[in-house]
Amino acid sequence: MFRFFENLIDPYQDYDAKDVPATRLWPFMRDYTQPFGRLFFFTAVLSILVASIEVGLIYYMGRVVDLLGGEPGEVWAAHGTELIVVAVFILLLRPAIQGLDVLLLNNAIMPNLGTIFRWRAHKHVLRQSVGWFENDFAGRIANRIMQTPPAAGEVVFQVFDAITFSLAYLIGAAILLTTSDPRLLLPLLVWFVLYGLLVKWTIKRVGPASKAASDARSTVTGRVVDSYTNIHSVKMFAHHDNELNYAKEAIENTRRTFAAEMRIYTTMDMALVALNGLLIVGVVGWAIYLWMQGTASVGTVAAATALTLRLNAMTGWIMWALTTFFRQLGVVAEGMETIAQPIDLVDDKAAKPLALTEGKIELQQLSHHYGRGAGGLDKIDLVIKPGEKIGLIGRSGAGKSTLVKLLLRFYDAETGRILIDGQDITKVTQDSLRRQIGMVQQDSALLHRSVRENLLYGRDDATEEMMIAAAKQAQAHDFILELQDPQGRSGYDAHVGERGVKLSGGQRQRVTLARVILKNAPILLLDEATSALDSEVEAAIQETLYGMMEGKTVIAIAHRLSTIAHMDRILVLDRGHVVEEGSHSALLAQGGLYSQFWARQSGGFLDVDAAE
Numbered sequence: 001m002f003r004f005f006e007n008l009i010d011p012y013q014d015y016d017a018k019d020v021p022a023t024r025l026w027p028f029m030r031d032y033t034q035p036f037g038r039l040f041f042f043t044a045v046l047s048i049l050v051a052s053i054e055v056g057l058i059y060y061m062g063r064v065v066d067l068l069g070g071e072p073g074e075v076w077a078a079h080g081t082e083l084i085v086v087a088v089f090i091l092l093l094r095p096a097i098q099g100l101d102v103l104l105l106n107n108a109i110m111p112n113l114g115t116i117f118r119w120r121a122h123k124h125v126l127r128q129s130v131g132w133f134e135n136d137f138a139g140r141i142a143n144r145i146m147q148t149p150p151a152a153g154e155v156v157f158q159v160f161d162a163i164t165f166s167l168a169y170l171i172g173a174a175i176l177l178t179t180s181d182p183r184l185l186l187p188l189l190v191w192f193v194l195y196g197l198l199v200k201w202t203i204k205r206v207g208p209a210s211k212a213a214s215d216a217r218s219t220v221t222g223r224v225v226d227s228y229t230n231i232h233s234v235k236m237f238a239h240h241d242n243e244l245n246y247a248k249e250a251i252e253n254t255r256r257t258f259a260a261e262m263r264i265y266t267t268m269d270m271a272l273v274a275l276n277g278l279l280i281v282g283v284v285g286w287a288i289y290l291w292m293q294g295t296a297s298v299g300t301v302a303a304a305t306a307l308t309l310r311l312n313a314m315t316g317w318i319m320w321a322l323t324t325f326f327r328q329l330g331v332v333a334e335g336m337e338t339i340a341q342p343i344d345l346v347d348d349k350a351a352k353p354l355a356l357t358e359g360k361i362e363l364q365q366l367s368h369h370y371g372r373g374a375g376g377l378d379k380i381d382l383v384i385k386p387g388e389k390i391g392l393i394g395r396s397g398a399g400k401s402t403l404v405k406l407l408l409r410f411y412d413a414e415t416g417r418i419l420i421d422g423q424d425i426t427k428v429t430q431d432s433l434r435r436q437i438g439m440v441q442q443d444s445a446l447l448h449r450s451v452r453e454n455l456l457y458g459r460d461d462a463t464e465e466m467m468i469a470a471a472k473q474a475q476a477h478d479f480i481l482e483l484q485d486p487q488g489r490s491g492y493d494a495h496v497g498e499r500g501v502k503l504s505g506g507q508r509q510r511v512t513l514a515r516v517i518l519k520n521a522p523i524l525l526l527d528e529a530t531s532a533l534d535s536e537v538e539a540a541i542q543e544t545l546y547g548m549m550e551g552k553t554v555i556a557i558a559h560r561l562s563t564i565a566h567m568d569r570i571l572v573l574d575r576g577h578v579v580e581e582g583s584h585s586a587l588l589a590q591g592g593l594y595s596q597f598w599a600r601q602s603g604g605f606l607d608v609d610a611a612e
Contacts, residue, residue, distance in 0.1 A: 019346050033113065039109055051165045055307075121149070122145055129344055131344070139222040139225025145338070151332050155332065166321070184304055202319065206261065287305065364381060375397060408434060438521035438524050448496070448497060454496065454500075479510075527557045
């Protein structure tokens with residue numbers, strides 16, 4: 001039974017993903033909850049029906065009180081069948097209706113609603129560009145992805161469990177009092193107006209207060225995760241106290257915003273107690289007065305009293321449900337600041353997969369300054385022939401990494417374009433572009449997964465033999481076999497820790513190198529590919545690298561000039577321009593910037609700040 005209701009919605013069903021999501025709250029909620037339309041309708045109908053049954057029972061209890069005023073035998077003879085039917089309804093039909101209502105809400109809607117929010121939000125965020133992630137805390141992004149789905153689920157839960165039910169109940173109560181005696185409606189209406197004003201006052205304040213508190217919590221998460229992610233730097237520079245103070249500032253702001261939110265609830269609770277006293281005295285007192293005047297029966301007084309006491313118990317729950325509803329809407333609104341941001345780097349509508357035939361790369365008037373007007377690249381014209389090996393050097397900030405990021409289309413160039421085999425990379429799909437490029441980075445971070453999973457990231461359909469062969473080529477197989485993690489997993493199944501911290505820098509770099517070997521892409525980018533290796537391992541890896549380069553178009557960034565001295569051509573970048581190019585011997589003969597770098601390098605490593 002449970003499985004049937006749990007499978008009424010597939011949270012992973014195909015949908016029309018939007019590059020520019022709705023930025024207003026209700027359209028945003030409507031887009032995400034669209035698959036639940038029919039379930040919402042049936043749940044609302046059942047919620048109203050459940051409330052109507054509850055009010056009907058109170059009405060019938062009043063009727064029973066009036067019936068009991070007669071002789072028992074006569075009452076049973078006249079109304080026995082009626083009482084049996086009502087008893088059967090209470091024992092069988094009422095639980096069935098309420099059970100169906102609960103099954104739809106708790107088992108069909110709630111688990112799948114949170115899942116669909118989390119899945120689609122994560123899918124949307126993963127499509128964002130590298131630059132987008134560089135502008136925010138990873139912890140804050142993750143926190144918003146995690147806290148928005150349960151908040152959205154709570155919003156929907158309160159709509160059907162509390163708001164729809166309570167509205168139906170209040171309307172039913174008004175009808176019941178009117179049918180008993182229309183004059184009983186007067187104190188209920190006065191109370192309802194005052195209660196509505198209190199609700200309005202509370203809602204007006206709780207939404208912004210909740211959003212501020214949620215934003216403060218996300219900031220705390222961002223700062224704490226930032227400290228944990230960089231724990232080596234924290235310990236190395238003995239900044240334990242500084243990190244505590246950095247977190248304390250955000251934690252204190254969270255305390256203040258939460259305290260401000262709680263003041264609203266305290267004021268609401270105190271006002272509600274006074275209002276409920278007015279409700280009880282007004283309705284019950286008025287009913288007793290009418291009975292004393294002979295215009296209301298004992299059953300009417302009993303029904304009015306039961307209804308009033310039930311409303312008294314419900315009002316706090318209704319108010320809390322409403323404030324929870326708007327508080328969670330505030331959390332959703334805060335999460336939308338991340339989830340509803342438009343994708344800033346998208347495939348062209350007519351984009352096709354990159355058809356790579358030779359591996360020729362052309363840069364035409366390429367400029368990119370990260371919106372600052374300086375730094376990066378400035379009007380670069382360059383042709384890299386198919387299979388050509390290019391070495392790229394220059395001072396820090398000369399534009400080397402910018403060129404690589406633009407080639408991978410982590411950013412779109414501000415002006416100019418990049419062609420691969422005559423195809424503008426902005427006109428092909430990003431995935432097809434990056435599948436054709438293998439890259440070994442200086443920052444060889446790994447996923448917090450097994451060595452095997454990290455290696456197969458390069459090619460997920462590779463066989464075990466192919467994976468091991470790549471590891472052996474990268475001089476990684478032997479140390480991998482010796483790995484063991486705290487959970488007892490060993491070898492290729494051992495987990496490497498967040499960003500690969502359980503491995504040494506050289507081990508991480510060899511694993512990333514093996515991953516690229518396994519990928520076997522026709523274009524190869526090397527960004528200080530051997531910077532973390534000791535001389536002995538580097539000598540062995542160099543031979544592997546040169547083997548990898550065979551038949552590929554290669555761009556290699558290096559400070560250690562010996563690693564690129566044998567390239568077909570070396571480009572020297574300075575202040576965003578190519579200032580020198582040629583072979584190693586030709587550049588030395590020119591006596592220019594490259595020659596200065598070569599003369600000043602120590603142990604074959606470029607002193608990028610010394611050469612002016």
